[in-house]
Amino acid sequence: MRSNRDDAAKALYEERRKLLAGLMMSEAEPWEDLPEDVKERWRGKSESPGTSEDPGVPRP
Numbered sequence: 001m002r003s004n005r006d007d008a009a010k011a012l013y014e015e016r017r018k019l020l021a022g023l024m025m026s027e028a029e030p031w032e033d034l035p036e037d038v039k040e041r042w043r044g045k046s047e048s049p050g051t052s053e054d055p056g057v058p059r060p
Helices: 004-022 036-047
Strands: none
Touching: 004 036
């Protein structure tokens, strides 16, 4: 069972992953193929201020 933390991290990762094509970068691995330590870094990034969809809105 995935937690909200995992869902937020995966959503952020997928959003950023889609941007790579526009930057002419090679495709990133799917979330499911990432090592656990990399997933944990994305979980931390998703909890950081300024990563919400509207950066002008403070996170609860």
